[in-house]
Amino acid sequence: MLKLLPKAAILLLAFFAIFLIEWLTPIHSDDYRYYLLGISPESHLHHYMTWSGRIIADYASSLILYTQSQIIYSVAAGFSTVAFCYFIVKTPSGTLSWTKVDYILFPLIFFTYWISNPNLGQTTFWIVGAANYLWTNLFVAAWLFYIYRITTQNIKTINPLIALLSFMAGCSNESVSPFVSLLSVLTIAYELWRTKSVSVNKIIYSISAILGSCVLILSPGNFIRASGKDFWYGKSIFERIFIHLTERVHNHLALIWIGYVVLFLLVLLVIFNKQIRTKIEKSYLVTAALVVCIGLGTSLIMFASPSYPDRVMNGTFMFFLLAIAFLAHGLLTSGVRAGVIGTAAVTVLCGITFLWSYPMMYNAYEKTARQEVVRQKVISQQLAAGKQAFTIPDYYFVKLQNSGGHFGFFHDPAVYGDYYGVQTIVRKKVKFDYSVVADGQQHTLANDIVAYSNTEGDLAVISATPLASAITVTVDGTKKIIHPEKMRQVEINQQFWYYAPIDKGEVTVISL
Incomplete structure (x- = not known):
């Protein structure tokens, strides 16, 4: 034995x-x-x-x-x-x-x-x-x-x-x-x-x-x-x-x-x-x-x-x-x-x-799993609003051994829609890792602006309107000013998503 x-x-x-x-x-x-x-x-x-x-x-x-x-x-x-x-x-x-x-x-x-x-x-x-x-x-x-x-x-x-x-x-x-x-x-x-x-x-x-x-x-x-x-x-x-x-x-x-x-x-x-x-x-x-x-x-x-x-x-x-x-x-x-x-x-x-x-590989897929949480949240919100056609963010993979490590990005809007009981669900290419939105610390900057941060150096902001002013972030007591034009961004269902890498550490304050 x-x-x-x-x-x-x-x-x-x-x-x-x-x-x-x-x-x-x-x-x-x-x-x-x-x-x-x-x-x-x-x-x-x-x-x-x-x-x-x-x-x-x-x-x-x-x-x-x-x-x-x-x-x-x-x-x-x-x-x-x-x-x-x-x-x-x-x-x-x-x-x-x-x-x-x-x-x-x-x-x-x-x-x-x-x-x-x-x-x-x-x-x-x-x-x-x-x-x-x-x-x-x-x-x-x-x-x-x-x-x-x-x-x-x-x-x-x-x-x-x-x-x-x-x-x-x-x-x-x-x-x-x-x-x-x-x-x-x-x-x-x-x-x-x-x-x-x-x-x-x-x-x-x-x-x-x-x-x-x-x-x-x-x-x-x-x-x-x-x-x-x-x-x-x-x-x-x-x-x-x-x-x-x-x-x-x-x-x-x-x-x-x-x-x-x-x-x-x-x-x-x-x-x-x-x-x-x-x-x-x-x-x-x-x-x-x-x-x-x-x-x-x-x-x-x-x-x-x-x-x-x-x-x-x-x-x-x-x-x-x-x-x-x-x-x-x-x-x-x-x-x-x-x-x-x-x-x-x-x-x-x-x-x-x-x-x-x-x-x-594990790190990339773990982040993708959290991105899926965000995608499902978007889908739930749009279904609750009675939308028959809407957009979800595409997956974003961080560094892997080679490009063949990630799964395929093929997306049929009609099939996705059929699965969720709507007409179409369109994907939108996103050039940043938005997994921080799934479980990051939330910071309300205004009635329609919410920021998400973690200790790994990720900052995301979701706003109902384009950001008009810079964001001040305090990490471990050190302030950093980030201008919107320097952030990666994408529009998802009339919402504006922003992302910027920040220093790793405890985020204590985020303000406009």
Whole structure:
């Protein structure tokens, strides 16, 4: 029992690292749309016929949102991330049992997932985004684990659950789905080459995966959406490929550059240590190279799509994580001390980067959670006033490790309005952190002017009319005069919001 505690501690720490950020994340963007979509089969059939073939992702997001529970949202995010990383870690060994190398390998994969993710905010901390690019890739990662195990261990029994998993992996997302089908066919070709025969289970799993891909890609909704993309589909296929290769691929592949660094460092251990080169299992090297090629293929194939958002790279990233896992597993099981120490050192470097990145992420999302309190207060006030069309401030993110850390800012005014029972809710871009309005100390400056301050150095003022005079702020006994024209400002529903950074400390007096 005691031997299980470190394993449980590692998995729980990873789980709560994700849980805590999701706990601070409000529903946003298309979350509103898929909550309104509901979970009835009829609504999802209509959605499939008119909009999207991603039946797995669409149902997953609607089902999670249907609970309207922040605890469920957070548990789902934590579980899916840990499970995804776990399947990546365990694929090289072909067993789900925890082994001693996993004490290094799991943290390596989890840290790399965090610090090198192409768009962590939209792939992990956005419910709809996670359903499309984390949950679906979780099913693919699980499928890859079982297919690799079946192939390497020559398992011939037919498992209905793996047949279902094959369909789900095939019906994942457009960048990965074709390669799931391709890999399923390759396993048949590999067995045919090795044994001159083919197991029935591989045929069944391959058919199921291909069927899932067909359901995804051949959706009537996909063709309806494509009909309005003449700017892309009006070009010849060669022109689309040229634009994709010269303008899109390199920018997207650059998003996961930290993953390349991790992989490169592991490769150096193999190249510059003769003993490792001799003792490491060559199958791990070959498989790592194969999944890198597949990862590149998932990026190249996106020439077929008119849009290529950063979050789509999560599928490509998955295969590079697999390459890291295979190479690191080979080093850790080679029996060469330098391989273990080197892999542990890379893991420590990733861990240090994670420990630098995580507090920034937590701070940014904690401020965003307080901004959501302000937004909900604005919505409540406008609803109470009987307004059918009004404005809310957009989210403002403070510094993160990279721009992919924040969630998406997409906002459909009609959908937001429908969710709250009004006509439209328009967002207004705000160039400052207004979270101080949620819980800052209030100072009434006039009948229609209220200031908000905190000890962290934030000052916000909300006025019914534009400020006509300077504001005097006393922090820890020191006075400072702030002129309105020097403050950042925005107008929200005929109110004028101002913001200025001030010295950190106790604010005792604010006056006009």
